Amino acid sequence: MGSLDGIITGFQTAFSLEAILFVILGVFVGTIIGMLPGLGPISAIAVMIPMTFGMEPATALIMMAGVYYGAIFGGSTSSILLNAPGVSGAVATSFDGYPMAQQGKAGKALAIAAIASFTGGTVSVVLLMLLAPALSSVAVSFGPAAYFALMLLGLTAIASLSEGSTIKALISAVAGFMVVTIGIDAQTGTQRYTFGNMNLLEGLDFLVIALGLFAIAEVCSLVLSRKDKSIGDTHNIGSLKLDKKDLKDMSGPMTRHSFLGFILGVLPGAGATIASFISYIFEKRLSKNPEEFGKGSVKGLAAPETANNAATSGAFVPLLSLGIPGSGTTAVMLGAFLVLGVQPGPMLMTDRPEIFWGVIASMYIGNIFLLIINLPLIPYFAKILKIPRPLLISLVIVFSMIGVYAISFNTFDLYMLLLFGVIGFLMRLFSFPAPPFILAFILGGMLEQSLRQALTISNGSLSIFLDDKIALSLLFLALLSFVFPLVKQLRKNKDKATEA
Known part of the structure; x- marks a missing residue:
């Protein structure tokens, strides 16, 4: 047919x-x-x-x-x-x-x-x-090399998710990388950052972290902040037009x-x-x-x-x-x-x-x-x-x-939800953006897995990333994505210096 x-x-x-x-x-x-x-x-x-x-x-x-x-x-x-x-x-x-x-x-x-x-x-x-x-x-x-390059391309955009300080955005991303490594290493079976707690063997679920950093952190901000904040303008929903x-x-x-x-x-x-x-x-x-x-x-x-x-x-x-x-x-x-x-x-x-x-x-x-x-x-x-x-x-x-x-029907996840809610509130308090944390958590696991698979296939040789045309193209795009904002910022600084 x-x-x-x-x-x-x-x-x-x-x-x-x-x-x-x-x-x-x-x-x-x-x-x-x-x-x-x-x-x-x-x-x-x-x-x-x-x-x-x-x-x-x-x-x-x-x-x-x-x-x-x-x-x-x-x-x-x-x-x-x-x-x-x-x-x-x-x-x-x-x-x-x-x-x-x-x-x-x-x-x-x-x-x-x-x-x-x-x-x-x-x-x-x-x-x-x-x-x-x-x-x-x-x-x-x-293949694994191309997936690694794709994930790396995604990670070069962390600076775009910063809300002011790029350094704070990078610190937030590093924290996301650390959290995603919690659990049993799929390749070696080694326990990582579980601290002997059986509930951490499978790692942390994405939604536990997302709801903690956004929903519960917002609640903490509303309850604990001295400012008279509100969830939206409750008297004006606005037009749909x-x-x-x-x-x-x-x-x-x-x-x-x-x-x-x-x-x-x-x-x-x-x-x-x-x-x-x-x-x-x-x-x-x-x-x-x-x-x-x-x-x-x-x-x-x-x-x-x-x-x-x-x-x-x-x-x-x-x-x-x-x-x-x-x-x-x-x-x-x-x-x-x-x-x-x-x-x-x-x-x-x-x-x-x-x-x-x-x-x-x-x-x-x-x-x-x-x-x-x-x-x-x-x-x-x-x-x-x-x-x-x-x-x-x-x-x-x-x-x-x-x-x-x-x-998971596990009460331990509820404690983790509250913990990340508090972490999210503290991040807001000290102006650390949450999106880089989330992005690093999403991409970090796949980035690590793809890198290890690629190196296993090539017996530890980095040439696999150069031999794979898709991976090479994506790595080039990642380099441009990383360099372009830096060049743009340098031009702005130069223009400001010229105007001064």
């Missing part, structure tokens, strides 16, 4: 009444779960696997795919309103989304996030349909990061979280006014929201074409495929086109319904800010603790 026949079969499957109903169910459940801090699509899909017994495989997988991209879509709500990321892919959304809510523009921020998410999701589905077979070979060509300037500011990031997010999603191991961070950093580097980022920038909100939704579609390329999960969520999805008696891989496109193309075609419908569901509900979501501050603080704490406990 050719690709065109497969696409027609896929749309026939996706537009059946049963498939449409389950798409709506999947995206609605995903949206709700995405709003709740800590739960995320992995938990939802794992819980739904037993519920799919007896269902048609195509319909069941369409529903679970809807939960996945629906959760990423909905994760922005709690990030924007409460500074409590619902899913890890929405952490970068809080950098500018939450400041907008504090300025009384919660309605506008949610509208920007919804439109950017829809654009990223829809464009990436088109790319998925056109390029899935060809891109599968690209995903395979990324976007003016011409907003649409103009959004158009560039949405176009760029629909493609960038999709490409990063295709790479196994990258996923929505890394895509959102890299897109945010990339957009800040391109901006003529980078100082606006972190203070309620429309571009700073649109870029990560477009990228994280585009990356979710990209993650289906290695899953469907090669049977390789590109993230934790797609690993659970792979389990769902196998439970339903479907073997994803090169033969899926020809043997089961109704599944391969049906899942892809259903994403068109899912993204449309996500926009229909979310836009009318924005005024109701934004009313969260009108909840009295003491009650809202309590709800943030409760939801954060429930989300963290649901990950």
Whole structure:
């Protein structure tokens, strides 16, 4: 069966009444779960696997795919309103989304996030349909050396996440590297920084740290700060309408990061979280006014929201074409495929086109319904800010603790949540930025693993990074990314000296 026949079969499957109903169910459940801090699509899909017994495989997988991209879509709500990321892919959304809510523009921020998410999701589905077979070979060509270079490229942007002092940003990043090494070394089995505590053998979960540094730190800041701070302007939610300037500011990031997010999603191991961070950093580097980022920038909100939704579609390329999960969520999805008696891989496109193309075609419908569901509900979501501050603080704490406990059902993680909440508050107090810490934690583990794998393959020779053309290209880009801001800063200093 050719690709065109497969696409027609896929749309026939996706537009059946049963498939449409389950798409709506999947995206609605995903949206709700995405709003709740800590739960995320992995938990939802794992819980739904037993519920799919007896269902048609195509319909069941369409529903679970809807939960996945629906959760990423909905994760922005709690990030924007409460500074409590619902899913890890929405952490970068809080950098500018939450400041907008504090300025009384919660309605506008949610509208920007919804439109950017829809654009990223829809464009990436088109790319998925056109390029899935060809891109599968690209995903395979990324070896350990190329992954190391990609992670290094991401880390060169730490200076862009600094909020004033680059030295403090680097110190924050080093702390992130130290925390990610906690646990058992996967290669040697050696315990690192566990201090004899059995609860630290598996390391610390990302959401424990993210919710601690952002949500609990914000609560500590509100409770302990002497200043009369508030969670947003509780009397002015703001209009949902976007003016011409907003649409103009959004158009560039949405176009760029629909493609960038999709490409990063295709790479196994990258996923929505890394895509959102890299897109945010990339957009800040391109901006003529980078100082606006972190203070309620429309571009700073649109870029990560477009990228994280585009990356979710990209993650289906290695899953469907090669049977390789590109993230934790797609690993659970792979389990769902196998439970339903479907073997994803090169033969899926020809043997089961109704599944391969049906899942892809259903994403068109899912993204449309996500926009229909979310836009009318924005005024109701934004009313969260009108909840009295003491009650809202309590709800943030409760939801954060429930989300963290649901990950491992271990009370030790709750202590870690509170610990990182205090650390996050102290970082704010002494002006140490949290984003470099988070970025280093995300990339550090993969950076170390890729480096060790590459050196093992080459018997310790660094020539592997020069022989691999992809790795060499990425290392060159990393060097430019590192040098360019330094040159830019030197020119500024020179101009100031000349003016003086």
